[in-house]
Amino acid sequence: xxxxxxxxxxxxxxxxxxxxxxxxxxxxxxxxxxxxxxxxxxxxxxxxxxxxxxxxxxxxxxxxxxxxxxxxxxxxxxxxxxxxxxxxxxxxxxxxxxxxxxxxxxxxxxxxxxxxxxxxxxxxxxxxxxxxxxxxxxxxxxxxxxxxxxxxxxxxxxxx
Amino acid sequence: xxxxxxxxxxxxxxxxxxxxxxxxxxxxxxxxxxxxxxxxxxxxxxxxxxxxxxxxxxxxxxxxxxxxxxxxxxxxxxxxxxxxxxxxxxxxxxxxxxxxxxxxxxxxxxxxxxxxxxxxxxxxxxxxxxxxxxxxxxxxxxxxxx
Numbered sequence: 146x147x148x149x150x151x152x153x154x155x156x157x158x159x160x161x162x163x164x165x166x167x168x169x170x171x172x173x174x175x176x177x178x179x180x181x182x183x184x185x186x187x188x189x190x191x192x193x194x195x196x197x198x199x200x201x202x203x204x205x206x207x208x209x210x211x212x213x214x215x216x217x218x219x220x221x222x223x224x225x226x227x228x229x230x231x232x233x234x235x236x237x238x239x240x241x242x243x244x245x246x247x248x249x250x251x252x253x254x255x256x257x258x259x260x261x262x263x264x265x266x267x268x269x270x271x272x273x274x275x276x277x278x279x280x281x282x283x284x285x286x287x288x289x290x291x292x293x294x295x296x297x298x299x300x301x302x303x304x305x
Numbered sequence: 306x307x308x309x310x311x312x313x314x315x316x317x318x319x320x321x322x323x324x325x326x327x328x329x330x331x332x333x334x335x336x337x338x339x340x341x342x343x344x345x346x347x348x349x350x351x352x353x354x355x356x357x358x359x360x361x362x363x364x365x366x367x368x369x370x371x372x373x374x375x376x377x378x379x380x381x382x383x384x385x386x387x388x389x390x391x392x393x394x395x396x397x398x399x400x401x402x403x404x405x406x407x408x409x410x411x412x413x414x415x416x417x418x419x420x421x422x423x424x425x426x427x428x429x430x431x432x433x434x435x436x437x438x439x440x441x442x443x444x445x446x447x448x449x450x451x
Contacts, residue, residue, distance in 0.1 A: 232313040232408050242337035
């Protein structure tokens, strides 16, 4: 049977045990008092946790203390984290792609500054908002929501 | 097991329709996302493609599960030959700054990171050092207390 950190946290009781002892080691008996399930059941969960390497047991006098080995949890957070990094990179790339496309469109559209005649076909929103995006922005690595600066002009952009 | 999910959001200064094209038209997806040859935003549509990265080939299989044009698309995402099936959902929300995109990737634990060395964290060297220092906090966020 597989014994790893993924299995360790697969069970709600085991997660609760980890939470309980995350701050300080606790005697097995004290841990069991926090649960409605039987002490043997808790012992079994703790046995699995030790086999997964996430809990170690030390005897002090007559008590058996359970200590969480939290560094094992980093295997899970790392695993999840790689997807967070992945999606942040992808969405940065999407933002750059959208800006590049908008800039390319603006370059081919009759630009006000270059064409002296009134550009009656180009919607003004497009022409006005385009220059703000022209320089391709460097990839943003901020993990949180990025609010792109709104151009001062409040016109709505129309979907073509 | 509790859902192990990642949520990432951005706001772009474009219309929902423009963003929808970028995330559902394979020609556009190729330019920022993944080398997907065929894609149609239709429930049941399935596509497979190879992604070459770090000198290795990562076959992908996607199956579209839910579509609301210009608003939401979900697809299952798995790596054939390996355990696990995750689900990615893109949601588009129009707001005063343009369009907010929210990506939710869930079911990540089903990939069993330890089972697939090519997908293991060691292959993704960026960004988690701060997590190791912060691992308990992350863990508690990931696994809400009862």
